[in-house]
Amino acid sequence: MQGSSEAVRELFQAHGTAIYRFATVLVRHREDAEDVVQETFVKLLRHLEAGGDMANVRGWLFTVAANAARDRQRRRGRWIPWEPAHDIAVPPPALDDEDGRVRRAREALRLLPDRDRQLLALRAQGLSYRDIASATGIQMVSVGRLLARAADRWAAAVRTHGGSGYELLARRTTPGAR
């Protein structure tokens, strides 16, 4: 147990923030993102204690996190906290977003199919095509094609979402480009 927990601690230090950032663009609430991180690393501990494979632990972490985020979003759609009549608590606060970029990115992301969202979020964390394929269950040869479509759809979604002033997507149009 000691060896596994030490390994988890090191892996958390190495990948915890990336997993958290990845989760923040897939779920809507800070608490959900924290839960995704926690669930991911608790599962990592179990995985290691069970003698699980450590060959591609980064890909493994994002696979678990992607599934956890998807499950959490699905539950968020169907379940809400029980609140007695006198309870006027509000939903958890949204994520911090100093310049509105995260909000706009997430709003555009929500317009995309689940698979597109996962692909882009995984790629944004620097995962290789092999790891993305592993995390999403998509064949590796299809990752590039699907990523290209997802990126185009996201760009279009940002534009239709009132992306004015969104300098990150000030794309240069190229004559003759397909």
Next chain:
Amino acid sequence: MNCLHDEQLQALADGEGTSADRAHAESCAACGARLRDRAALMASIETALNPPVDLPASFRLKADAAGEGATRLRGPFQRSRSFRLETEGTRRWIYSAAAIAAALVAVLFVVPAVRKDATTVSASEILAKSASQLSAVTHGVEVLEYELVLGGVPKDLMPDQVEGTYRIWQAIDHDVPGRFRFASYTSDGRMFSSIAEDPIARRRVAAFTSEGQDYRFDVTLPSGPRAMSLPEMQRLHMEASITMMQASGNQLVETIDGPNGKLYRIEVPRVAAPGANPVWDLSEARVLIDSRDYSIIEFAVQGSLLKSPYSLSYKQLRHVVGASLPADAFVVPTRPGEIVVTGEGSAVPTRDVVVLALRALAQAKQAR
């Protein structure tokens, strides 16, 4: 070599392309420009989707969130009782062996015990509670005022009200089953129609206006088992709609703040399977429920009935239980110049109107 496809450009932009593709992009101006374009887009995406957020300092190991296979989100009550571990100094999440072990113990043994209390609620459960509330009032007089917007089939049945928007006032006497009065008003406050039934007096009065002429059908109710009353039909329609919403697997529920407190907003994009050719299909349903008593504040459905489109939108304006009404509240008021038709009624009010109107027409013709 032909120019590169989007997939090849994407791979190059992501650092996964082949050397041959890269060589082509370097030698082809068009592909080179497209590659730069794609790389800029991916850089934008990476920047936007890699937000500068760090794990919050208050991040702690929350055992209740680590429940594998959990299907419920935590609510404020559970959060306050949840099992938490935190470090003594920094409040940062620390993965010590003891903490992990304690977390696992908590997950396996503590959390299930805590979760014996229902601390979350599903859309289906809210709908069920709301449906049960429809028949919860069993005594006294219940007064309800609401705005009703009809479209499609139900609107066509009421051709005089072209815009299909009504304000409805209804009183139901739960102490006398079957005793009620409905009245609908146009937007300018004019009574458009009213119907009242009194099973003790065995009398039903229906009044409405057609092409500017007011009519009043005053009939005796048939003896024997009482047919379903209008409020009962209304309640059954709402219950049936809610049941269909419950049956859907893709309900979306959220809480919103209403003028008098929290409301549950439940939406169902589609209820019946497409192409199933159902007798009754809800293509869209939305309901707004008061969290205090699960009463329905707003209700809107859209779909088809016998392959004809229909829509119904209900918005509650006032709801009083145990109301004290004047004695004539259950009596349809008379209107000057109205044509009064009397006779024996049946269990079907609309049939009575047609039969009695035809009978009156025949009598008038014979009298000439």
